[in-house]
Amino acid sequence: MVVKVISANQAVSNAVKLAKPQVIPVYPITPQTSISEYLAKYVADGDIDSEYIMVESEHSAISAAVGASGTGVRVFTATSSQGLALMHEILFAAAGLRNPIVMANANRALAAPLSIWNDHQDSISQRDTGWMQIYVENGQEALDSILKCYKISEDHDVLLPSMVCLDGFILTHTVEPVDIPSQELVDSFLPDYQPQESFLDPLNPRSLGTFADPNYYMEARYQMEVAMQKSKKIIKKVNQEFKEIFGRENSFVEEYRCEGAEIILVAMGSICSTIRDVVDDMRDRGKKVGLLKVSNYRPFPEKEIFEAVKNADRIAVLDKNISFGMGGALYTEIRANIDVESYGFIVGLGGRDITPNHIEDIVNKTLNPIKKITWIGLKEEV
Amino acid sequence: MDSIGGTVKNPGSTRNNKTGSWRTFKPLLDKEKCIKCENCILFCPEGCINKDYDIDYDYCKGCGICDVECPVKAIKMERE
Numbered sequence: 001m002v003v004k005v006i007s008a009n010q011a012v013s014n015a016v017k018l019a020k021p022q023v024i025p026v027y028p029i030t031p032q033t034s035i036s037e038y039l040a041k042y043v044a045d046g047d048i049d050s051e052y053i054m055v056e057s058e059h060s061a062i063s064a065a066v067g068a069s070g071t072g073v074r075v076f077t078a079t080s081s082q083g084l085a086l087m088h089e090i091l092f093a094a095a096g097l098r099n100p101i102v103m104a105n106a107n108r109a110l111a112a113p114l115s116i117w118n119d120h121q122d123s124i125s126q127r128d129t130g131w132m133q134i135y136v137e138n139g140q141e142a143l144d145s146i147l148k149c150y151k152i153s154e155d156h157d158v159l160l161p162s163m164v165c166l167d168g169f170i171l172t173h174t175v176e177p178v179d180i181p182s183q184e185l186v187d188s189f190l191p192d193y194q195p196q197e198s199f200l201d202p203l204n205p206r207s208l209g210t211f212a213d214p215n216y217y218m219e220a221r222y223q224m225e226v227a228m229q230k231s232k233k234i235i236k237k238v239n240q241e242f243k244e245i246f247g248r249e250n251s252f253v254e255e256y257r258c259e260g261a262e263i264i265l266v267a268m269g270s271i272c273s274t275i276r277d278v279v280d281d282m283r284d285r286g287k288k289v290g291l292l293k294v295s296n297y298r299p300f301p302e303k304e305i306f307e308a309v310k311n312a313d314r315i316a317v318l319d320k321n322i323s324f325g326m327g328g329a330l331y332t333e334i335r336a337n338i339d340v341e342s343y344g345f346i347v348g349l350g351g352r353d354i355t356p357n358h359i360e361d362i363v364n365k366t367l368n369p370i371k372k373i374t375w376i377g378l379k380e381e382v
Numbered sequence: 383m384d385s386i387g388g389t390v391k392n393p394g395s396t397r398n399n400k401t402g403s404w405r406t407f408k409p410l411l412d413k414e415k416c417i418k419c420e421n422c423i424l425f426c427p428e429g430c431i432n433k434d435y436d437i438d439y440d441y442c443k444g445c446g447i448c449d450v451e452c453p454v455k456a457i458k459m460e461r462e
Contacts, residue, residue, distance in 0.1 A: 097388070
């Protein structure tokens with residue numbers, strides 16, 4: 001175990017080195033680029049025994065990942081924004097073929113207008129592809145999540161790919177202390193991958209990526225729904241095992257000063273660190289405010305969210321994404337599943353700063369609501 | 383469904399999926415006229431004609447290539 005001051009991209013790369021995937025097809029894109037560079041260096045230096053495939057696009061990166069996974073090996077790839085959008089078609093294939101691929105996505109806004117800065121629109125737009133999604137708050141969570149996601153995705157009851165979402169620049173290019181576990185410890189947590197179902201085996205021939213007529217398609221999709229539901233149990237188990245080995249605890253959701261809170265702010269990713277600070281400040285001034293960090297977005301932890309917010313008067317849901325005409329994705333899903341008065345706030349699109357003042361403004365607007373969905377941080381009311 | 387991800391575990395399963403119903407025109411081979419040149423056997427894209435010049439209508443899709451390639455017009459395409 002060694003603590004290093006590194007960026008979240010470096011933390012992801014270290015996790016990949018420890019997880020030892022045999023194939024890494026990756027195409028560089030801002031702000032993911034340094035992940036592909038670190039991994040290329042590890043392979044070139046012989047620090048990791050992987051096949052590094054230099055592909056010509058993200059569509060090829062994920063296609064190569066699917067092909068490699070079909071041979072029964074552990075695979076890693078990483079992308080961001082436009083790259084993830086280009087992968088869209090094959091994301092469905094990876095999930096449908098039940099390839100336990102793990103991918104890091106450096107969250108970045110989608111064009112147009114063209115932006116390289118952070119929001120969650122890219123990964124939220126891939127919500128229904130069948131991938132599990134986890135949103136991390138810092139570099140440590142990024143590293144831990146890569147390791148956990150392999151264990152969850154490769155579980156026989158799950159066999160769905162995982163996307164680790166880390167905020168572009170805010171995390172990918174910010175250095176902070178990260179505890180890098182030893183190879184021995186990681187090996188005891190994450191043994192070598194043993195393919196079980198969807199892979200090519202000369203001794204046991206089978207066909208992958210087959211055509212399914214209406215007699216078969218719906219069952220295959222239902223199996224994915226069952227797997228996504230079952231993954232909740234596996235995630236819980238893996239989180240527990242991770243805590244026992246590495247001493248760090250993560251859950252579907254994290255409650256921060258929610259006890260006795262009248263207003264609970266609900267959010268995903270790095271913004272939770274800012275909210276934590278504001279919650280402390282407001283609590284010092286006697287305001288009963290709390291934070292609920294949602295880590296796992298797919299599968300959606302509706303029970304855990306409800307348990308955490310059921311005693312609050314109102315909840316404010318912060319979304320760095322927008323489904324036009326409907327509101328943020330986390331907000332609409334919470335409204336659909338959780339019977340607590342809630343208000344939605346669209347924040348930080350395309351890297352717009354979210355300051356402590358904005359968070360206080362959200363609390364005040366939730367105390368005195370005017371409308372269900374409010375855009376925060378606009379230069380002027382449009 | 384006993385397999386995961388649409389995986390087919392037993393090879394040769396395409397034979398279970400009979401495709402003859404896709405056919406609009408059915409090739410009829412007149413064995414009296416046939417000179418056993420094997421052209422139809424070689425050109426059939428589905429491998430539906432055997433060495434005895436019997437046509438497997440479970441899989442023949444009625445493309446008519448055999449009719450075009452037959453040098454003695456022993457094959458007639460008939461609307462089904």
